[in-house]
Amino acid sequence: MASLVAEAIQAEIGATERWPDNARLFQPYQVEQITFPDYAACLSIKTLLHMCGLKFKVELRANAEEMSPSGKVPFLQLGAFLISEVEPIIAAVKTRGFHLSADLTDIQKSELKAYIALIDNVLVNAELYLAWLHPETLEQVTKPRYGSVYCWPLNLILPWRKQREVKLKLVSLEWADRTMEEVCEEVHTCCQALSERLEKQQYFFGSKPTELDAVVFGHLYTLITTELPNKAIADVINKFQNLVDFCTRVDQIYFKDLNNDY
């Protein structure tokens, strides 16, 4: 049991494992329930799997978050293994032989890791801040959505509990006491870095997509297209034309042309 336990965190299952036919991705209900930070993570994973050409089934569950072994969505069921969160899933996909960035040099691989860390460091926290600490968004969008699948009084208690949890996490990362302007500044710096890195290329590392492209698309697309009371972050991203074009391009190739669901 101990080895499975370690693997659930490390997700480095032997390279001899194949991609099963019954792979399932569990997430909360898309239309009514999921909050946009979680949606960004789900979209990143879906994009990655589409880029690898892997088949999977999306399972919508109201209790996906509680089912997940680490308490975060989405999580992937590959046979007997459950893997949750973006980075372990990327690692699991790699060890099953689908390594999008296999052709990169070592330096480029380092850079890939660095930029994914940048997304984690800035965009993910900015999304959490906007969803759970920004009063307007919290009351009008996040809380109603999060509690929509529960009856009274759980639909009030559970969002309140989640908000406290997220706030604690952001406090430990020193994001909680920032203002919206500071958050937008951080997003601006991040997007500037991404934009400068992308330049005029099709993807971040040339003409073939990598894991970074999937993650960037997932977050930027969510932030641009979600209807929110506060559009500050979306405005920041929209200033960078090459990023917007990038999102449109990936959207076209991997979702619209292939008729894939979001």
Next chain:
Amino acid sequence: MWTKMADDALVLEVWKGDWDLPSVDSDCLAAIAYCKFSGVPVKVKPTNNPWKSPTGYLPIMKHGTTLETKVSNIFAHLRLQGWGADSNLTEKEGADVIAFCALLSEKLQPALLYSWWIDSKNYVDLTRPWYAKASPFPLNYYVPGKWQRQASCRVYHQKGGDDIEDWEVEAKVLKEAKECLNSLSYKLGDQDFFFGDLPSSLDAIVFGYLAPILKAPLSGSQLQSHLRACDNLCRLCNRILHRFFPPTPEEMEEKRKLKEKEAKAQTDSLEFPHTRRNKILAGIFAFTAMVVYAFMSGLVQIEFVDENNQSPAPVSSDNNEED
């Protein structure tokens, strides 16, 4: 604000240095290193006093009326003043700087905090005594404990799920740190600095993180051994130290004196290996003898008083309770 305020002195309040380093704190090191790279006429003051800082942390940069504490804000301010070590970077390289800073913050910093504040042996033997001694009274009681709690919070918040054990989080933190070091090593390659022959802000920040891990006398630190195995990163740190922080004659003199004192203390303890133990034993014996004499001679008496239960006792076992 493009005018160089050369008249106002730029002061950087930091934690003092040890183990051949100008400072032991990562952020302070990064700030000092950047100033040295850019040729900033900075006055470094090892105040060891984070009390006045708005965030509770050092370094504090004071320049005229501006007060900044976060490293990125300090760098930004210096750039605005025209002191930049990044002026020769391309846009892509500038983006890389930001990305790698994020990588360090996400993957390396938790391991650093862990080695410093959470690993029990290092915390008890090295970190707490060092910070307790360095901090002015009365902060020396308060600062180490507070930072330990914050470090704990930061490292373990990524737990996610109740059934993940602490050791698993530690293993994950360490693994990611090692991967981060590998990434840095690849990025640096054979170059002198990350972006060629001149150091940049990334070199300052990397130096800030790596130098303490390299130089501090940590025991049993996997992180330290892994870093020592990354030759080019060690060379980078030493290069920066030699080029920008050469030891001054006073410091060399101090070091020599310290070495002599240590040697003397060692020989002393060899002659009287159990001096301290003997002192304590002697004290206990003397005290016991005095107490025994006091009782025997009747100076002190003990009475046993039987206190009757006047008031009802608050807790009793109630056998007749039926639920």
Next chain:
Amino acid sequence: MGTVHAKEPEKPLNVRRSANIKNLPVKVEKVVIDGLAKTKDDLVVQLIQPVFGAHNFEELIFTSLEVKSTLDRLGIFKRVQMTIDTSDESFGNDGYKILYEVEEKRTFSGSVNTLIGNNEGSLLFAFKFPNLFGRAERLSMEHTYGTNNTRGFGVELEKPVGGDPDTRLGGSVYQTQGEYPWSGYKETDRGVSLDLSFPTRLGAHGVKWAGEWRELKSLSRSTSFAVREQAGHSLKSSLKHTFVRDRRDDAILPTTGTFIKTSQEFAGLGGTAEFVKGDIELQANKSLFLDTVVQMSLAGGFMKSTDPQKEIKINDKFFLGGPLTLRGFNKHGVGPHSNGNALGADTFWLGALHLYTPLPFRPGKGGFGDLFKSHFFVNVGNCINYDYNRDVRDNARLLGENVRLAYGLGVVLRLGGVARLELNYVIPKWLQSCDSANPGLQFGIGLTFL
């Protein structure tokens, strides 16, 4: 010499007079209750009324003893002492007065108790106010620490209704959490409840409404997916009726009498859990020659979801198997399992036949040895999930197929009048592949058994 004859006394020295107490007229003139401080008068006045209805001495004795017992059962007096005396005023020979000397319990009391559950134990710290406002309202605050990481906290307020200490109305607020390793989950419950219990000639009834927020989480990474899928939050708002009639002479090692307990629960007045559930337990004991007792028990339960779309969650289901019920199987070891986790079932039935004898050679007879009994037993039972595609008759037939059976012998120890300890050697004879059997020596401790 002459003989001396003693003269016989007029009357015999020992006078035996008999009086028929039924015919002795009685008029209760005064009832004095001494020692009331906090207790309100009207409560006690209401209770002592029966005494005034006594017309003869026999009735006087009975009613006054009944009133004393009622005062005891209120739970607010430490001690009740009763004295019947003739009344002071010489109003006639028939006047009596009754004096009740009571000593009230302390305003609050604390206690530390150990509780024994079925193969688990816990420590209970309680803080009670036995008489909060003067009318025998009882407020108790409890904190429990137990095995299987059980923790609980509750506040309960109850009071007797209509002056009858056996009819009680109560409300409570509580939070408990515990682990269920045999099913691979842990649960945290928070809820409020309101209950009314009252006796009738047939037995004791209880009606309870409970609103409970249950949070289910997988216990570890190896929990089966079928259980993991049920993780999450549910809200149960249910109305439950319980009826108990215990006419046995002892709850742990009865020698004679019958026992019947039945409950019905309807969940669905709001909340997410929607089902009806009923279960029944019967027991009959008969003493045979030579201190042996034969005991037969039967239990069964049934539940059905009232919303065809919703499945009943694992924490509401029935479980079968254990060292005191279906012996020879691990706890909850009978029925559908997934990866070693018991999933529970909608219906079950269980039967047991015991033959109790004193220990061979009767060691410690008359004292310690009487706490032990040896027994031979046969346990039989089955549990299935109701198949909604089939009708009732088909499902009943399914319950009769794949029945489990186990038999064995062992020793039973009675603990403190509340709990029962068994050490048995069991042979499970009929079992299914999905069951988790425990043949051989099995140890069990608990309050309820079959």
